[in-house]
Amino acid sequence: MFEEMKPEELYKRKAHQQHTIVDVRSPKEFHQSTIPGSLNIPVFTDEERSEVGTIYKQVGPEAAKERGLAIFSNKLPGFIAAFQKINTPITVFCWRGGMRSKTAATVVDLMGIKNVTRLTGGIRAYREWTVSLLDEFDFRPELIVLNGGTGNGKTMILEKLRKEGYPVINLEEMAGHRGSIFGQIGLEPKNQRAFDFQLLEKLLEYQNEPFVFLEGESKRIGKVTLPERLYRKKEASRQLFIELPMEKRVANILEDYQPWKYPEKFKEAFQLIKRHIHTPVAKEIEQCLESGEFAVAVELLLMHYYDPRYEHSSDYPENRQTLVQAKSVEDAIERIKREML
CATH class of the missing domain: 3.40.50 (Rossmann fold)
Known part of the structure; x- marks a missing residue:
């Protein structure tokens, strides 16, 4: 089972050893801002994310999860293949450390790709850590x-x-x-x-x-x-x-x-x-x-x-x-x- 990693631990690791950070959010989210040095291997495209989000608001979380899993299952081979090209320890993250990063880390771990961790709290937590450090740096x-x-x-x-x-x-x-x-x-x-x-x-x-x-x-x-x-x-x-x-x-x-x-x-x-x-x-x-x-x-x-x-x-x-x-x-x-x- 994958482990969790806090923002300060992630920074130290990527600063002092070979480490790959993977942003599993949509391409638009990645383009707007990401943790420096990250790769983008998205769970959903921009359009798919919008569709799942609409279902969540209009129908409910369970229906959104079902649709999300259906979309993701169809792209699973390509998703795994992208991770298999990485030959360093990996940390995945999404917006708040929710379903997207949890799903990605779980699937990658189950497929035998080792040294995979997940950023606790996602990029939102990394942002909070960054702002706090900048304020007192x-x-x-x-x-x-x-x-x-x-x-x-x-x-x-x-x-x-x-x-x-x-x-x-x-x-x-x-x-x-x-x-x-x-x-x-x-x-x-x-x-x-x-x-x-x-x-x-x-x-x-x-x-x-x-x-x-x-x-x-x-x-x-x-x-x-x-x-x-x-x-x-x-x-x-x-x-x-x-x-x-x-x-x-x-x-x-x-x-x-x-x-x-x-x-x-x-x-x-x-x-x-x-x-x-x-x-x-x-x-x-x-x-x-x-x-x-x-x-x-x-x-x-x-x-x-x-x-x-x-x-x-x-x-x-x-x-x-x-x-x-x-x-x-x-x-x-x-x-x-x-x-x-």
Whole structure:
């Protein structure tokens, strides 16, 4: 018979040995958020889950169980075959540690696949454990916070530093949002649950590093919010302010956002800030977006909207600020490295 495993035990096991976590929820649930590193071997498709749920509400739990078992029995060979391809210990989970994970663990165990456990309380319990830990987590490394107006290549710098092996926490990547009014265009914003799972994994991974790089974000990024304790540490940490030439900033924004792929979405988003820009300038930006002169539109947005707002938002003690003036992203990285030595 399979054993139960608590969230903290699961994390320790997957962090220190080969271990496979299997999410048996539907593909849609898996896509919305899952425990990082999980595989999806669903008991039901999205449509099947909806059907069983409807029966549960309209007829009752017994009828729902009967229909669920009928559906699952037809796909049993393929379900077992998927598990047989895994050659490590396995932990299965569903939403609340209910029938889906219990059925999956029982069947897999009966078919002779050993070292199978079930996550007690499902992903809901794992989420509660995550939030509790984030609320009280004492992150030891020094934070090196990259600041700078829009287009100064902060995210690009982080990614290049990460590729070179430096510890980096990319909050925008985790949030699926760039943090501006145009920030979610071309991306898929994450919900709080998915963000928290990824954030905790990184904090635990880097807990013994001397320092970690991250970007100077506000407390809210798109749909998600930073834990209060981490946000306060970020605000009290060393702040590097990146300054690149205007033409480089415009080029960085165009490379990142690629507005020609989503012209209508950019025009829609601009309407949300239009009233904050002097009318003649706003009209010129609108015309540029309409005609595809995106470089001109971006430069006007920087000069008349983003830069003035950023100047009012940067207020840190001088002893924690370091200005990094550079000619390019690559130059900024070299200057940051020298600053860290």
